[in-house]
Amino acid sequence: MASQTESSLTPTDRSSPSAVSNTNITVLPAPEQCERDLKQEAITIFLSGAIDKGSAIPWQDDVYQRLRSHPCLQQSFLSRPVVLFNPSRSDWDSTWIESPEFQPWHEQVTWELDKLAEADIVAVHLPATSQAPISMMEMSLVLGGGKQRLVVCCADKFWKRGNVEMMAERGHGKLVNNLDAMVTALVGAIQSVSIYKWGKLVSEEKTGK
Template sequence: MHHPHESISCDTTGIRKIFLAGTIDMGSSVDWQQNVIEYFKNKGGRWLLFNPRQEHWNGSKAGEMDYQVNWELSHLEEADFIIMNILGTSKSPISLLELGLFAHSKKIAVVCNSTFYRYDNVRITCKRYGIPLYKTLDELLYNEIK
């Protein structure tokens, strides 16, 4: 697991890097990333999860917003695969931005509930660019993580 403000202390050669993109809502949404972490702990294998959620986020700290956005963009680019989980009750504007940025990458799969206010935008974008779209996180993990 790798979070912002942490250094990677191991050799990452041969490790599959996965970015956990999706709803955070400034820390107020359910911590779905923790469920994914548990999944990978039980799966075994060599994985490095990039988790942008910070336990003690302080966006008003000088330079923190620039650092966070640049950390996310760098690690999205570095990742071998992007799991994007958009919760139905969220707004998730940054997730929508990231979906647009990485739609052509062929390394992203999306979970989006049909109750999400921009579900049709997500559905149409995924269909157009051949991005797998799932109803649940379990479905995505079962089908995409080998």
């Protein structure tokens, strides 16, 4: 939650943070809101992870691109839209006071907490180069709720790797250590959500099975 130095996203392609849509996958940046119809029909994923003032790898863009090109999520297979909740915002100011009394910061944190609670799936990225305290708190909130599918990409040398392993096991989260495995797990989670919400795999909806 919200310091853009840790939890938020900084896309490398600045043309894509708002209303980016390919093969039914859309990126929704803070503080934008989903249209009601899209919100009801979509499978939603909250992206949580360190950016360390822009020095961390742009994993969020990588995940978006890999999901967009994944064969199981191509337009011909994916009838339900997928929305990636992106905590990044183009007007973020690092001088904002981190206090509930400061309206812009309050708006950001409120958006993150709301979208974290709304998401069907939460993806957490914990690299070895960051302590990622905000992402750890977000993961704890998800585990405490027990209602969402959690996918955690945690580096083997992350400073609290042991704690993450035990938390993921306790909360039945999927724990991986690389982005390839994370994307595979997210595709599986998308399919699971589709079955849970609508009783069908996304590919079955297209074929009418």
